Amino acid sequence: VINDSLGHPVGDELLVSISRRLQHRIRTGDTFARLGGDEFVVVMEALREPTDAASLAASLAEQLAEPFTTAEGAILYVSVSIGISLFPDNGQDAASLIRNADAAMYHAKEGGRGTYRFYTTSLTDAVNLRLELDTRLRGALEREEFILQYQAKYDPNGRITGAEALVRWQPSDRAMVPPNQFIPVAEDTGLIIPLGEWVLREACREARRWLDEGLGRLTVAVNVSNVQFRSRHLVDRVREILGETRLPPELLEIEITESAIMEPVQDAVLHLDGLRSLGVQLALDDFGTGYSSLAALKRLPLQVLKVDQSFVRGLPEDKSDEQIVRTIVTMAQNLGLTTTAEGVETPAQLSLLRSIGCNAFQGYLMAR
Numbered sequence: 206v207i208n209d210s211l212g213h214p215v216g217d218e219l220l221v222s223i224s225r226r227l228q229h230r231i232r233t234g235d236t237f238a239r240l241g242g243d244e245f246v247v248v249m250e251a252l253r254e255p256t257d258a259a260s261l262a263a264s265l266a267e268q269l270a271e272p273f274t275t276a277e278g279a280i281l282y283v284s285v286s287i288g289i290s291l292f293p294d295n296g297q298d299a300a301s302l303i304r305n306a307d308a309a310m311y312h313a314k315e316g317g318r319g320t321y322r323f324y325t326t327s328l329t330d331a332v333n334l335r336l337e338l339d340t341r342l343r344g345a346l347e348r349e350e351f352i353l354q355y356q357a358k359y360d361p362n363g364r365i366t367g368a369e370a371l372v373r374w375q376p377s378d379r380a381m382v383p384p385n386q387f388i389p390v391a392e393d394t395g396l397i398i399p400l401g402e403w404v405l406r407e408a409c410r411e412a413r414r415w416l417d418e419g420l421g422r423l424t425v426a427v428n429v430s431n432v433q434f435r436s437r438h439l440v441d442r443v444r445e446i447l448g449e450t451r452l453p454p455e456l457l458e459i460e461i462t463e464s465a466i467m468e469p470v471q472d473a474v475l476h477l478d479g480l481r482s483l484g485v486q487l488a489l490d491d492f493g494t495g496y497s498s499l500a501a502l503k504r505l506p507l508q509v510l511k512v513d514q515s516f517v518r519g520l521p522e523d524k525s526d527e528q529i530v531r532t533i534v535t536m537a538q539n540l541g542l543t544t545t546a547e548g549v550e551t552p553a554q555l556s557l558l559r560s561i562g563c564n565a566f567q568g569y570l571m572a573r
Contacts, residue, residue, distance in 0.1 A: 207281060215275055222273050223283065230264050246303065255291060255323065256339075256393075259332045262287040262321035270319070286313040287321035295324040338390050341376065346399060350376050353407050357572040358426070358545065361559050367424030367458070369567060370408035372400070392432050401433045402442055409450040409457060416456070426458040426488065434465045435472075440479035447483065454484030458509065462490050470501045481506040488545070493533060503540060510537045512563070514548025521557045531561050538562065 208216040224239065227247075231237050236248035247265075249258055266285050273281045288309030296302035305324045312322040323329040345351060352375055355368035374382040391397040405427050412425035433439055447454050459480060466473040466489070477487055488509035489502075493516060512533055519526035530546070537544045546558045549568030558566060 284318045290324045369426040409452040413452045431465045458486040460488045460490040512546045520554045
């Protein structure tokens, strides 16, 4: 339309202006080119996940929303339709990837322009959900949409010894969002830091309330994400929160995962030593599912190993799972550690775990 009404020199001027504007938004190291006519291609390398491509696409569309002014003063508006294909799922060579991105671009045009589509509809839907979660998650803390639920822990005699704090997201206008959907988004965006501090503070307040109400010295277990664990401020935050809530430190159990200690072991030891100096208990969560070495394990100032529910689930029928659990419990005993079994759902599982010397249990059999 612009070529026909204002002439090809103005059309070319516009293409140059579009190119310059888009170049400001792509990452260093990405490839940006004009294929021909009014079609451009961006090659992004080293993507962490599809949302990286979607974020760039949305940014490019936003960049072109502002009007262009030609040298002669004409005001021009353009829109952009973006198609995305991913290697290797959507093509093994450049020609296939460009062809499939082109097909996705026409779907974006059909969707109203000014938007993007992935080559597969399911991926577009999944990425859009992820980006929507990201946007909504940023205001969820201020809107007080998070709640804590607690799963009780029991000793072999059936007495409650404490509980694990589990964060849930309950938006005011829709159904509860499962943790496996919002926790990864929170970790990727860094929101896990303020969210983790909120969880820690609320859990400590609740445990102090249990103590004040005469329910006994019940421990509260709080999961710390890998991002939190690597933060140099973690020990200070825990110290501050214990002081604010007046919770005796021995009633707080901090759970970390195996992947957290796969960082340089000396760094993990320093972090754990700092936490242990506060008097809190330290538990290694999901034990047996990661790749932590036994040499590293003996250097860490832990008190508890948590047997992952993936091993408990097969008991007592699966003899391999039984041998793994027996080995973990025996090793823990030899290292002076206690063991907690997660995901206990049947009387047969509980009976076997008791018989091999497991110290504590949690799961739907006793309490959700």
